[in-house]
Amino acid sequence: MAVELNHTIVHSRDNRESAAFLAHILDLEVGAEWGPFVPVATANGVTLDFATVPAESITTQHYAFLVSDDEFDAAFERIRARGITYYADPHLKQPGEINRHHGGRGLYFLDPAGHGMEIITRPYGNLG
Template sequence: MAVQLNHTIVAAHDRHASAAFLTELLGLKPSVDFGPFAVVELDNEVSLDFIDDPEVKPRHYAFLVSEEEFDEIFGRIRARGLSYWADPFEQHPGEINTNDGGRGVYWKDPNEHMLEIITRPYGSG
């Protein structure tokens, strides 16, 4: 049996607002409530399960997307006037990266989690 990630829990100050932020930017279906979670289903049968937590510790979440999806998502990031960077250390504001011959960009969600979209997996170029 191949081991696959099924879900992970994402701490949020407001699980519904955080799930909506992500689904709107990534162009996904709205979250579904399951117990204390607002569940966001990704296209690869993995879910991010947002839970309310007053002591959020920011984490990093990266999403592999197609070139077309990158353009759509990046357009929504810019349309919202969100700050973005070419790197996770925020050293290159207002830029995207072209690592491994693809494109990538980082931005923060309302909980300060660092989100990333890339069009090529790191190390694939």
């Protein structure tokens, strides 16, 4: 069997809020809560399991999602409709802009726990 990423745990202040936030932006489903986790599964089978932890335990992480052009347009509209600040860069220095890296489009935004979320329409480098 080839090695695949199956799931990762995403620390949040409120697991339901963070899972619902990401699921809404990316037009994904929030799965059934199991134990301390609220899962959101991606199309390639990787599940983000949101877990509520004390705010001081949250270390900011980065999560990047490869989406189609149509999915980007739809997610971008949901981001703008909710008044979420978005950026062209991971250092959050270019607010209100998108990037055009690798011949595609990309942007960054923060989730309710402060994690850096990224959507891109073209993979970086030679990966895919």
